[in-house]
Amino acid sequence: xxxxxxxxxxxxxxxxxxxxxxxxxxxxxxxxxxxxxxxxxxxxxxxxxxxxxxxxxxxxxxxxxxxxxxxxxxxxxxxxxxxxxxxxxxxxxxxxxxxxxxxxxxxxxxxxxxxxxxxxxxxxxxxxxxxxxxxxxxxxxxxxxxxxxxxxxxxxxxxxxxxxxxxxxxxxxxxxxxxxxxxxxxxxxxxxxxxxxxxxxxxxxxxxxxxxxxxxxxxxxxxxxxxxxxxxxxxxxxxxxxxxxxxxxxxxxxxxxxxxxxxxxxxxxxxxxxxxxxxxxxxxxxxxxxxxxxxxxxxxxxxxxxxxxxxxxxxxxxxxxxxxxxxxxxx
Ligand code: NDP
Numbered sequence: 406x407x408x409x410x411x412x413x414x415x416x417x418x419x420x421x422x423x424x425x426x427x428x429x430x431x432x433x434x435x436x437x438x439x440x441x442x443x444x445x446x447x448x449x450x451x452x453x454x455x456x457x458x459x460x461x462x463x464x465x466x467x468x469x470x471x472x473x474x475x476x477x478x479x480x481x482x483x484x485x486x487x488x489x490x491x492x493x494x495x496x497x498x499x500x501x502x503x504x505x506x507x508x509x510x511x512x513x514x515x516x517x518x519x520x521x522x523x524x525x526x527x528x529x530x531x532x533x534x535x536x537x538x539x540x541x542x543x544x545x546x547x548x549x550x551x552x553x554x555x556x557x558x559x560x561x562x563x564x565x566x567x568x569x570x571x572x573x574x575x576x577x578x579x580x581x582x583x584x585x586x587x588x589x590x591x592x593x594x595x596x597x598x599x600x601x602x603x604x605x606x607x608x609x610x611x612x613x614x615x616x617x618x619x620x621x622x623x624x625x626x627x628x629x630x631x632x633x634x635x636x637x638x639x640x641x642x643x644x645x646x647x648x649x650x651x652x653x654x655x656x657x658x659x660x661x662x663x664x665x666x667x668x669x670x671x672x673x674x675x676x677x678x679x680x681x682x683x684x685x686x687x688x689x690x691x692x693x694x695x696x697x698x699x700x701x702x703x704x705x706x707x708x709x710x711x712x713x714x715x716x717x718x719x720x721x722x723x724x725x726x727x728x729x730x731x732x733x734x735x736x
Contacts, residue, residue: 620638
């Protein structure tokens with residue numbers, strides 16, 4: 406069994422030296438009520454960066470010298486638990502281990518015949534739920550409105566934009582390369598896109614693309630990109646703070662730009678979003694997401710990295726924008 410431990414807490418951008426690989430030969434024993442799992446797909450997510458530091462947050466930090474955990478799809482190799490059979494696939498929060506023992510708590514059975522197994526970590530997993538619930542519960546979208554999505558070509562952003570299109574909104578995406586902007590328009594049906602790395606003035610670009618103002622901002626990145634969007638909000642705009650990847654690796658508190666006047670004069674709502682607060686709405690969200698997928702109204706991209714040993718690199722690459730859509734490691 407191979408395991409990846411958190412060896413030390415990242416200072417600034419994470420590096421492979423923050424992790425330690427451990428190899429164990431001992432055979433894993435399955436006790437009464439337990440199952441033996443073999444990892445098939447491992448999700449790497451920006452939010453894990455927060456758990457690698459010891460700052461207080463909505464989930465406890467990872468402990469040093471303990472395995473890192475994230476969303477994993479795993480195969481049941483042996484079972485002494487009546488709820489699971491050998492050959493089943495499950496999805497849940499599991500350790501970065503090639504094999505592990507579980508009592509089955511918190512695991513969901515997933516069906517690779519209904520949808521590719523990797524999608525249970527993306528569009529049919531936390532990613533899809535975040536996009537759907539963040540947009541609907543805080544954004545309260547209405548047909549004809551204009552939405553801006555940052556981190557638009559990533560896992561959550563690419564789903565948010567598509568749902569907004571299904572609901573009849575005008576959708577503008579912000580992402581880091583021209584290739585991503587092209588993908589937003591050609592594959593995901595966005596109306597327009599802004600490459601924040603080449604734009605000379607993001608504020609002016611938004612003004613030009615949204616002359617009537619921005620009604621909803623789905624924020625995945627924070628920082629100056631978000632300031633530029635907030636300068637362009639409409640009256641009664643809704644701002645969903647889903648993530649702030651541009652500041653996750655900052656070692657000092659970023660200097661703030663005063664966006665409050667824009668919120669005040671527009672009576673705008675800005676609210677932080679954590680997907681786990683909306684668990685009672687997961688079934689409803691899943692029904693819509695799987696329905697749209699089946700009807701071909703919703704699609705997705707995945708960047709699949711191969712090999713257990715590449716999990717840390719795949720995680721680090723999120724901060725370089727190396728992924729299009731959901732970053733997943735195939736074991
Ligand atoms: P993504 O697939 O969007 O991957 C991260 C992307 O962020 C990269 O591809 C990159 O794209 C972009 N990025 C990286 N660094 C920067 C930077 N400095 N400035 C601007 N963009 C940057 O990840 P997810 O879809 O999984 O997550 C998106 C956001 O949503 C994250 O902030 C995450 O923490 C948050 N999230 C929140 C949840 C919640 O419950 N609140 C649940 C799930 C996710 P590019 O090339 O465009 O720069």
